[in-house]
Amino acid sequence: MQNETMPNFLKNRAFLTPERKAVYFQEQTLTWIELYHRSLEVGGQLQALGVQKDQYVGVLLKNHLDTVVILFALQLLGVKAVMLNNRLTSAELVWQLNDSKASFLILEDSFAEIDLKINQQIASMKTITKERLFRIEPVVPDIEEEISLSDICTIMYTSGTTGNPKGVIQTFGNHWWSSVGSALNLGFMESDCWLCAVPLFHISGFSILMRSVIYGMPIVLHENFNVERTIEDIHEKKVTIMSVVGTMLTRIVEQLEARRLPDHFRCMLLGGGPAPLPLLQACVAKEIPVFQTYGMTESSSQIVTLSPEYSLTKLGSAGKPLFPAQLKIVKDNGSSAEAGEAGEIAVKGANVTPGYLYRPEVMKEKYSDGWFYTGDIGYLDEEGFLYVIDRRSDLIISGGENIYPAEIEAVLLAHPAVADAGVTSIDDVKWGQVPMAFIVKRQGMDVTADELQPFCLDRLAKYKVPKTFYFLEKLPRNAAKKLLRRKLREWVSKNEDSIS
């Protein structure tokens, strides 16, 4: 029993190190005690508006100091935050809010249009704009002095091969173990400071917030990625660690030109797939210590990391697991793969989700013997370094955002002139990958890319909308009529020059 409870993270941190810096945002700085008092007040405002312990509450907010305050206020109240991607359409948001049975939605004042649309479609849920929230007279909040590591902290939706997004449950324990595993691997010093220019609604950004409260480490929060401001803040705020995806790192390297990052900068944590050799070589030349990682929403961020000393000798590898986690490669016949043999990547550890919200059946599919089957394909070399060959067979990663082909296909198939649709990715210099659609028109009907693009834009976040549409007679499907996306990818790679 005593293994399960811990003091409330924010309250404890404010008690232990009240005067240490917690967050830098634009011209503002808050210490832990200041952040605690602000979160406590907002907690009182949320309770005044009827928000209660154990509810699910949607959070549709930008990276902002207020967001940090609101997220910690929810933790103080024991409210579960449904972290919503700002780039989703109102239809996608409605789906996730309904699915999570959210009681409230807290959102930016500037999202008024979305606010209206959502209000029209979900009568049972109330929306709260930041402006309204901060005007309310607070009550004295009833806060959770202790958390249980098995309590749900956040829900983050991810799609899969089946199309509809599923809410990944992240407990306080998942975040705790992820933070601790990261600290044991990367080290932690009182002088550390983590720059967060990735979205807080993604696990990449949210995990920085959790490390910050657990370690007692300040974060420098950026509303979005701006390469000049990044380099400036690394110098001025003495940033030591930063989380990036490939496109961000490329821009940093370009912007630096002949310059270097300052000596105190010690870790560039790179997610979203292995970095290409020229980028790594440029980082080596500029002495940027790149730690490549592999992780997912279900593992509450990184679970495998490659130290910079291996970045060239183990080119393309994601590294070895964090100390508390385990990794294995499982072949189609269910046995463990030998070194060099490819198979499905299975992971195990207390940072791995206990399941998907209201979907115990999905977990039964994905869990076996305590191991979580990621759907990703990879292999281990003789020394146990992981090489990821293919993300969830179908996953497209575009500028750090996950895109699931099945979700886009479902939208395309809803168009009256589309008989069949298949989506895969095409390499892109700026975004890494972008989605591309293959369309079979319905007999006797016509449709063009110019019609399908706005049709998708109404229903899908912009980054999910295919950049290219290719019309053909028939899609490659197997005997069971399962779409062979691998064939589409093969076709794309053969014809890449003529498409792009």
Next chain:
Amino acid sequence: MQNETMPNFLKNRAFLTPERKAVYFQEQTLTWIELYHRSLEVGGQLQALGVQKDQYVGVLLKNHLDTVVILFALQLLGVKAVMLNNRLTSAELVWQLNDSKASFLILEDSFAEIDLKINQQIASMKTITKERLFRIEPVVPDIEEEISLSDICTIMYTSGTTGNPKGVIQTFGNHWWSSVGSALNLGFMESDCWLCAVPLFHISGFSILMRSVIYGMPIVLHENFNVERTIEDIHEKKVTIMSVVGTMLTRIVEQLEARRLPDHFRCMLLGGGPAPLPLLQACVAKEIPVFQTYGMTESSSQIVTLSPEYSLTKLGSAGKPLFPAQLKIVKDNGSSAEAGEAGEIAVKGANVTPGYLYRPEVMKEKYSDGWFYTGDIGYLDEEGFLYVIDRRSDLIISGGENIYPAEIEAVLLAHPAVADAGVTSIDDVKWGQVPMAFIVKRQGMDVTADELQPFCLDRLAKYKVPKTFYFLEKLPRNAAKKLLRRKLREWVSKNEDSIS
């Protein structure tokens, strides 16, 4: 369920960072992969001798590289180590070995006399000297690939007010959470190196070993405390952290004279009660960063720590709890004390023991609502800093060793000429405290200090034997005949000049 298992600590560490240094001992250095292979071989030798998973095995070993290898070999096999204090008499050892139902005792070749005595007294248990162990042809060991955090790792005996020592259970989870709490508080860097000149059979030393495997950090192991060698190794081995008790720190400070410790040395972790002002001032002058701590065998080492920046402003305080732990002061009526009010110190956290071996009834007394009642008396100031007033009412700490008066009294009362006996401590310049006995002679019989001293030496470790015997008519006892040791202490402090 997935919260509970982790990969075997040593095997995982050897896999993750095979080439990093694990341990320096005299002229020898082992990397993690070398330590793993040696422990694996010794594991095979232990199994060849009949040692099996889930057994309790007594370990009576000095601080030595072999001891590190043997302790990790036991962990590989899933064997529970009963950590025996080298300074105990054979009678005390027999008691603890019997009580723990140990199947084997692994001991130094030089402890032949004890070996003989123990063999005469416990027929059911086999002793294994190091020499014999290392000569045996090993089998291929059957090792534990995973550990459960609730599995027992070690047993360490402590006495209490009732006289007989009790075996404190320390699970892998207790050690894990203690190590993690320490890392979050002190920080951890890849360049860290911890000097261990405190006994491995105490939690102070054993916890360094556990941190070392969990962090992937080398330790410099000394057979015993030698001030010259300590300072030399801090320089040569680039030691960054060291665990000390007050007497050790005093000698380091004296030895340094006008010199300083090198800049890489960043933490002097001081246990065994608050440091006196002159010592702290000397440390400030020499820029030695002293972290004072409060902890016990039951909390698997430190649970409260004071950072050096508070060492003078919060003089006498033990600090604030580690992040995963909690602390409260409970008054006699069971309610929580206000700031400044003294009461019993209660602690909570996953580093706290689940109980005492084969003694569930003791845990029922000491645990309430998930809180462990330490028996120590203290108070919190307005800011929540802990001040320990009195260790377990009766505990005597002499040169870092815990001494329980009741245990000595029981021995004295066994002497035919002793009618009543009470033990308390007297301050000592070298050891901090030393035990002192008050004796009531049996009517018509005579006995002297010169007779009682050897009587005690046969039955008690040397450090427990009273340095002074005082004969009187009657001991202060309350109505229920409970000895009022507080009265003895008052008497001692009034008469200190005439006694010492």
